[in-house]
Amino acid sequence: MKKVILLLMMALFIGACDDGFDELNVNPTKPAAIAAANKLTAVQKFISSERYDNWRAGMIYQSTMMQHIATTAGYWDGDKYTWNRGYASSLMDRYYTGAIKTVEDLIFQLDNEEAPDEMKAIARILRVFAYSRLTDLHGDVPYSEAGKAVIEGIFLPKYDQQSEIYADMLKELEESAAALSSGTSNFGAADVMYGGDQAKWKRLANSLMLRLGLRLIKVDAAASQAWATKAIAGGVMTSNDDIFYLQHDGNNRNGISEVFAADGNPRMSKTFIDFLQNGNDPRLPILAARRSDGSTAAADLIGFPNGLNTVMLTAMTGEENTDNYAEPNRAILAAFEAPMVFQTYAEVSFMLAEANVRWGIGGDAETNYNNGVTAAMQQLTLWSADAAIADADIAAYLAANPYDAANAIEQIATQYWAATFLNEYETFANWRRTGFPTLVPVNFPGNETGGTIPRRLTYTENEAAVNADNYQAAISNQGPDILTTRVWWDQ
């Protein structure tokens, strides 16, 4: 009997103590590796992001600061230049743990797999785009060390100066464009933006180079011209077929459409509606509808003044019912499958027009202006076939609003502002760069900026505690972490 017990104990002691433990601690629900193509598609989805940041940084702040949108709702801080730190940092809160983390991991994998250069180029262009949004919105941001906690063991990345980020982004675009040729990349259909079409990616790389080059106009006009020249020589977008956008689907919804589904507060800003009305713009009934009944008749579309609460609104207009104002036209714009647009041929045309005005490059300014207006009107069919604008209407618009060489920069920038409705990141950046259109600031009691339109959005709040040294270094270089501090290229 005792022998049996001893044997039993021995078996328990030695045999059972950690048999099979190694295998037990491998997660059966999670793979240890996935294909690079899956990561690429994920990066494209993460760049469009979700409702969270499109609501806060995109709509609540930038769309209202840029006077595309207006509302009395108190939490729409951009309308009144008040400060909500969490809203202001929402893009960086999502991008770094989504797009940046994944694109760095993707590039790491492509390097390890010694993938073809054109695949790396596509990943690098996407990385530049993501960082350009971050740095344009916040200024100095983590760049060279970001997203590398696993790859390089960096837990507290430094904030790179925007001047250095720009230099590197432009270099990345130049190298990427050079690495791309023609034909289809190995990503193939996993590239849900361009289907792996290398030529389109190459044109995108140059178009982004043109955009980033022009951003430098205030701080370094010579560099601005040099990069614009290089971009144009390399070949930029040539038609609406080249538009850089993500087509959403029912299960991967457009974040801005989700905002419209959840939030009934936004109205079309009086500034924007007045622009469309005054120009007799055929986009008016496509972009706007009356909140109460969806009417798109021009007479029913009243713009909503920015920077008011309801008491002030009633005092100013006598109107109590905010539903009598125009809102974004949900029938056209708010489908969950709607495209999320990042750069368009129309924008490129306007930039070419501007380059021609400034430096005589990029082709005839008036032609480019006309191309830009035409493309901006035609591109709306991306949202809906119902948004098609007849060529005759476009022609009539151009006839009534012809290119004005004497006032070209303002006119081009104002059209750019109208054409980038809903891509508010770009609207805000281009407005800061050009100063046009001339937006009249609001001065709501208790606002944070002394009645001036913010020049940037602020950093993630807990960086001050967690990544204190790097955060403080950024402030020392750039200025206080407030809404009125200007980023490097905006000086």
Next chain:
Amino acid sequence: MNKKILSFLTLVSLLFFQGVTAQNSTVTGTVSDDSGVPLPGANVVEKGTSNGTSADFDGNYTINVGSNATLIFSSLGYTTREVAVNGQSTVSITLAEDASQLDEVVVTALGIKKSTKALGYSLTEVGGEEIATVKTPNAINSLQGKIAGVSISQNSTGASGSSRVVIRGASSLSGNNQPLYVVDGIPISNDNNGSASLWGGSDGGDGISSINPDDIESISVLKGGAASALYGSRASGGVIIITTKTGQGSEGFGVEVSSQVTFDRVDTSLQDFQTEYGQGLRGVAPANTAGALEAGFNSWGPAFNGSSVPQWDGVSRPYDYTGNNVDRFYRTGTTFINTVALTDAKEGLTYRFSVSDLTNEDIIPNSGFNRKSISLNTTAVLGKKLTQQVNAKYIIQKVNNAARLSDSPGNANVVAGLIPGNVNINTLNPGADENGAERQFTDNVFVTNPYFAAFNFRRQDIRNRIIASTSLRYEFTDWLSLTGRVGIDNDVIKRVGVTPFGTGFQPLGSISEQERRTNQVDADLILAANRDITDKFSISALVGANSNHRKFETLNLGGGEFIVPGLEDLGNTVTQSRSRGYSERKIGSIYGSLELSYDRWAYVTFTGRNDWFSTLSFPGKTTPNDDFYPSVNASLVLSDALEMPEIIDFLKLRGGYSEVAGGAQDPYTLGLTYQIFGNPLQGQPTGNISNGSVPNANLVAFSKSETEIGLDLRMFKNRLSFDLAYYSNETTNDIVNVATSGFSGFNGASANLGKVSNKGFEFLVSGTPIQTANFSWNVSLNGAYNEGLVVATDDADSDVNLDEPRTRNVRITHRVGERYGTIVGVSYERDANGAIKYDIDAEGVPRAVEGERKILGEGVPPVTMGFTNSFRYKNFNMNMLIDAKFGGQIFSGTNTLLYGNGLHKNTLEGRETGLTVSGIDNATDLPFTTTVAPEDLQTYWGEINDIAEEFVEDSDYIKFRQISLGYTLPAKALENVFLTNVNISLIASNLFYISRSIDNIDPESAYATGNSQGLEYFGLPATRNYGLTVSLKF
């Protein structure tokens, strides 16, 4: 239905009872000491049987025995006597005092019963009657204030919510710090099944709350590492051993019935809001409905003036204070706890079978829970040498609409706490319009109508849990035995949550269904020997092996956007998501213990254990996945070893050193893994890294060592006693999730260098100032001080970030060199003299400048105390408990929002004539004094609102925790009825604070029970509780 079953059972039991007792004859008598003072509680047992009773408060007893029986009389501190009945119907005896017998037997690790003399460490046992008299839905809450060094925070999580129990301070920075619960020898799962975070949520309850308070025989708290070495790594936070009642000691077949009802009412004395100014913005009342919707929570309107002002629903009402909205919204909660138990003890078999029902209606309308539990404990002697025990519990719990806490969506508490005084919260009822859509009373969609939150939001948890164990014990000889024990804890929770169609922030609604399956199997094999080697020298030793295997699986289904309103079903949704989570871990162990004793006054015990952790194992890993840890402790009963002055009855010194190791809590933290998202994008698969925290492939076990010394002194014939303990423990290689910048791509990184120390002392002084035949008064005071320090985190001394509340300007943080769990938040920017700096804005309004985030307090109070008085007069008894915590702080989210919305009393100043503010102008660094215009006060306070420093206050309190007044029917009154014992108690809990530092909130009102203590943000308000308990035996 349930009540009917209970009545039926009771009736059946009554019939049984008559048949059984008719066969016996009755002996009565009195037990007293040498001087004739009755000995209440003296045991009277029929020799050779398990039939027994105890004397009442007058020393009287009644027992049914055979006519040839011999009775054994015993009482603690007195010599035992045996008396033959010989047909007498009255046997009254006296017992002589026996100082050498001042010894109790307590339940220690592995369920081994030990004399307190032999214990080289601190152990406190609480009897079942203390838990059963004033029952709380979660039985563990009954220990609050009663045991030195055991800190219990029930927090404001609702009746079905979880509790936080921490013994001798938290010792792990990121891991679980709650004790291991062992029920009838089997470790049970005490996982938290979900709690609120900064984004809101509900508390899903914990594991220990499944135990029916009426089933508890005793609770032993093993505070130190020495006591818990035999339970291994899971016991690094101490062990609480719960022994449930068995049939042992019952007088043949018996029935016990216990009923309690309690009523809970919101303690409105806590809130002290301003009642002079109403809804509005910048001093202006709403002019129309849109204005009222926009003003929402803002009480920045003019002074109440009785004028007719439009409100959110389009109706204009007098602009006056309408009364207390908190009192209006919450209903009186009720809890019924009914238990019927059948017990029996006969040759070779004892059992206890109980059925219990708990029905709670919580204070938020339409919320509450029901818990039914069935428990069977049997012991069978299967042969001369073989004994088998089977314990089984089946618990069915159904929780309806557990209150949402913290953030505002779906959280009724936010509105009840912030609604302006001129808006009667009843006007928000019903919460839905005729189409089922939420009637929103503000333009902020994230603020939910509280009636809509209560009646239209839906959440239901249905829990089915089986805790069962069996043990077989084989005795080879009278000194050598082998015990095998297997226990299973199988817990399945099915959870449904519905955000209804028509919800403001989610107009089309959504539904989620989750099934959580936890399964734990624990097996032990123990060979034990107990042998007297010589007259004076004896050995007690054991060796054992243990295997603990835990699986956790979740199945999640989600549906978004109901297609048609009203049908809250997954099938009726536009988008669907599904996911599965799975984790599995094992711990294998071998252990041994050796106790040597000399002459029953000197004891020394050694233990050793080696644990292997699957969570530290990984293919190719080179660092060890196991750890060995020893302990030693000793006890010297000086009063037995040496001559002592007469006043000293008992004096014992004890001391020990122990180590205990632990692995990573969760599996799969060693390697990088990926995930594929459930919904391909345009048909293309998408995926990325699934780890949110940087994994660490080299994790090794953490280790906690503890040194403890203590003293146990009893004097003046046991009338005064002291129990003192000092301890010092240190955790090294703690597995810590250190803070990383989110810009690194990860929110945290797993490090293995954490170090935490706790030092503290505990005392218990108890005395019996008065003890006469009819009256006695017992008093006891316990207290503890613990200093928990964060010694290290990682190489870089990184902070470890814990939770933050919705205000996001403050966070619980572990910082090297500071106390465990400090409150770190935004401070005022001050000049060198401490004067507050302001930015003067364009309108001339001074705005407080946000200073650095610094330590504003410590979330865990270091001092805890409890003060108990018990009185007995004849058959009446009264117990009172006062408890207190000192030295901690709490951040109040409620006060933050009360400032910002102008409902706090402090915002009254200057509403008519302006507020004078002095400070330093941040632009010039020069002092200024200015008057903030009344309409700008909203801006001024709105800025103060961001400064967490303003809202961190002391959480000190002294609370009149509990009082009960009981009456036991005298034995004589029961002579001619079938009942053997009847007790009725009136009970009340949480009646009032004797002192309290913080305004408007309950200092114990944190919304979650994890390691982040010291954050308050719209949990359930504190309640007062009144009730009645009746217990019958027959």
